[in-house]
Amino acid sequence: MKTLAGLIKNCDVKKYQGDLDVKVSSVCFDSRNVQEGTLYVAQRGTQVDGHQFISKAIRSGATCVVCETMPQTIYDNVTYVLVENTARALGQIASLFYDEPSKELKLVGVTGTNGKTSIVTLLYKMFNKLGYKVGLLSTIANYVGEKEHKATHTTPDAVQLNVLLRDMVNEGCEYCFMEVSSHALVQHRVAGVHFIGGIFTNLTHDHLDYHETFKSYLTAKKSFFDKLPKDSFALTNIDDRNGEVMLQNTKAKQYAYAAKSLGDFNVKILERHFDTTLMEFNGTEVWTQFIGDFNAYNLLAVYATACLLDIPEQSTLVALSTLEPVAGRLDTYVSGSGITAVVDYAHTPDALENVLKTLKGIVDDGQIITVVGAGGNRDKTKRPKMARIACEYSNRVILTSDNPRNEQPESIIEDMFNGVPEEQKLATLCVTNRREAIKMAALLAVKGDLILIAGKGHETYQEVEDKRNYFNDKEEIKQILN
Ligand SMILES: CC(=O)N[C@H]1[C@@H](OP(=O)(O)OP(=O)(O)OC[C@H]2O[C@@H](n3ccc(=O)[nH]c3=O)[C@H](O)[C@@H]2O)O[C@H](CO)[C@@H](O)[C@@H]1O[C@H](C)C(=O)N[C@@H](C)C(=O)N[C@H](CCC(=O)O)C(=O)O
Ligand SMILES: Nc1ncnc2c1ncn2[C@@H]1O[C@H](COP(=O)(O)OP(=O)(O)OP(=O)(O)O)[C@@H](O)[C@H]1O
Numbered sequence: 001m002k003t004l005a006g007l008i009k010n011c012d013v014k015k016y017q018g019d020l021d022v023k024v025s026s027v028c029f030d031s032r033n034v035q036e037g038t039l040y041v042a043q044r045g046t047q048v049d050g051h052q053f054i055s056k057a058i059r060s061g062a063t064c065v066v067c068e069t070m071p072q073t074i075y076d077n078v079t080y081v082l083v084e085n086t087a088r089a090l091g092q093i094a095s096l097f098y099d100e101p102s103k104e105l106k107l108v109g110v111t112g113t114n115g116k117t118s119i120v121t122l123l124y125k126m127f128n129k130l131g132y133k134v135g136l137l138s139t140i141a142n143y144v145g146e147k148e149h150k151a152t153h154t155t156p157d158a159v160q161l162n163v164l165l166r167d168m169v170n171e172g173c174e175y176c177f178m179e180v181s182s183h184a185l186v187q188h189r190v191a192g193v194h195f196i197g198g199i200f201t202n203l204t205h206d207h208l209d210y211h212e213t214f215k216s217y218l219t220a221k222k223s224f225f226d227k228l229p230k231d232s233f234a235l236t237n238i239d240d241r242n243g244e245v246m247l248q249n250t251k252a253k254q255y256a257y258a259a260k261s262l263g264d265f266n267v268k269i270l271e272r273h274f275d276t277t278l279m280e281f282n283g284t285e286v287w288t289q290f291i292g293d294f295n296a297y298n299l300l301a302v303y304a305t306a307c308l309l310d311i312p313e314q315s316t317l318v319a320l321s322t323l324e325p326v327a328g329r330l331d332t333y334v335s336g337s338g339i340t341a342v343v344d345y346a347h348t349p350d351a352l353e354n355v356l357k358t359l360k361g362i363v364d365d366g367q368i369i370t371v372v373g374a375g376g377n378r379d380k381t382k383r384p385k386m387a388r389i390a391c392e393y394s395n396r397v398i399l400t401s402d403n404p405r406n407e408q409p410e411s412i413i414e415d416m417f418n419g420v421p422e423e424q425k426l427a428t429l430c431v432t433n434r435r436e437a438i439k440m441a442a443l444l445a446v447k448g449d450l451i452l453i454a455g456k457g458h459e460t461y462q463e464v465e466d467k468r469n470y471f472n473d474k475e476e477i478k479q480i481l482n
């Protein structure tokens with residue numbers, strides 16, 4: 001068993017009290033999961049302060065505590081370690097507790113507002129095709145080789161993250177591709193983790209409920225690149241206005257990818273079709289099974305990463321041409337009656353605009369009917385913007401519920417409705433029940449029309465008051481159209 005002294009060696013220890021040679025049986029940040037011999041790390045959260053559970057953790061068996069301030073009640077047989085930031089310490093400790101698995105993998109992290117899941121999933125699929133054993137940590141699912149593990153977060157907490165990485169090493173994985181969310185960066189979930197590369201996709205409006213200002217959202221994303229080591233690569237989208245800013249203070253080797261400017265890695269869109277696009281990657285033409293100009297950026301990031309990981313270019317390009325779209329991202333179904341339905345995870349204004357622009361290019365003379373909602377207990381300021389964009393690019397909009405969580409669904413819809421332009425208010429429908437909203441769209445559609453169901457993509461549930469009820473946009477629309 002490891003000793004406390006060994007586990008805190010990378011932490012910024014301000015002070016300690018008690019025996020540092022105490023053996024640690026597990027590392028835990030939730031008093032409810034503490035066992036005999038646990039090291040409890042008290043974190044300040046958004047709801048409560050973990051410091052208030054220190055006594056409870058000790059009563060459950062914790063023999064050492066990492067905290068930012070000393071508790072009032074001190075137990076003689078417990079060791080207390082005071083650090084500046086316990087969330088950061090948790091990452092550093094968890095990494096050491098699991099013998100630094102990230103150092104035994106080639107781990108690449110992807111951050112940005114949109115495109116993270118798409119890029120990591122495509123990298124995972126591509127490297128599988130190339131014959132490697134790979135790990136994946138994403139919003140949709142986590143994979144240790146071929147074995148699926150349910151994902152609860154886009155980026156797992158520091159302990160779970162290191163458990164999964166260790167599992168990958170033990171199973172013989174050579175690479176791991178993971179999403180690094182802005183929440184994870186602020187909460188130091190990846191502290192102590194060694195990355196061989198970092199990718200930036202783009203930065204647009206999201207999560208301002210949590211980060212409060214766009215500036216601090218940007219700072220959170222940038223902190224990922226600030227901390228990348230010298231021997232890693234930092235790959236950024238320089239067509240995004242913040243692409244260069246991201247790399248301002250990085251020690252990593254810098255690379256740029258672009259479609260509009262000139263980068264180290266470039267893509268050109270040569271032909272757009274209903275379900276395929278001819279693209280050119282650094283001068284070589286490839287037919288891809290993707291639509292949407294934003295997907296050219298995602299594929300370019302995949303291509304560039306493979307090049308930076310020394311995969312032969314020819315193998316990369318062949319694999320690129322065989323990749324298929326990711327579940328819930330422009331997931332298309334054409335009914336027998338000639339109506340096209342598209343399920344997409346667009347849950348930000350920018351994603352919705354990109355998707356609708358793409359769909360406008362493929363509908364010919366048909367109408368676009370958009371069914372969209374916004375998540376409860378999440379950024380409220382994006383709601384009217386999403387509704388306005390839906391109205392701007394669609395012939396008909398049906399506002400509905402996404403995951404209402406603990407909010408009143410009607411009030412979320414009302415926030416969205418406030419963004420509908422005056423002249424479109426009469427024609428915009430509000431149908432709280434998502435199933436009924438989808439039915440309504442199907443009723444309104446005729447041959448040649450396109451129905452976009454946005455916001456939930458791959459999700460197979462609807463979260464209402466802390467309960468997840470089964471719900472699947474793709475299944476719903478298929479059933480209704482049949
Ligand atoms: C806002 C947010 O990110 N919250 C995460 C955070 O919880 P929190 O800060 O609210 O924690 P808290 O409830 O205040 O508790 C504070 C501390 O006291 C501890 N505690 C609490 C109660 C108790 O009895 N005993 C105890 O020890 C808690 O374990 C915690 O360490 O830390 C928890 C433990 O790691 C996470 O589960 C939780 O994710 C919640 C469920 C969540 O919904 N997070 C979302 C917003 C999120 O993280 N999303 C991003 C994706 C965003 C994107 O799309 O880009 C993600 O990476 O998934
Ligand atoms: N490169 C991109 N630029 C802009 N929009 C994109 C891009 N890639 C995907 N999208 C849009 O954003 C949606 C979400 O994509 P994806 O799941 O890949 O992003 P994400 O960054 O993982 O999101 P989350 O923060 O929820 O994990 C897609 O359904 C699509 O509408």
Ligand SMILES: N[C@H](CCC[C@H](N)C(=O)O)C(=O)O
Pocket residue numbers: 139154347374375376378402403455456459
């Ligand atoms: N990762 C995103 C997912 C949003 C998906 C949308 N369906 C919602 O519930 O708001 C978030 O946590 O904000």
Ligand SMILES: [Mg+2]
Pocket residue numbers: 116117118138139140154179
């Ligand atoms: Mg994601």
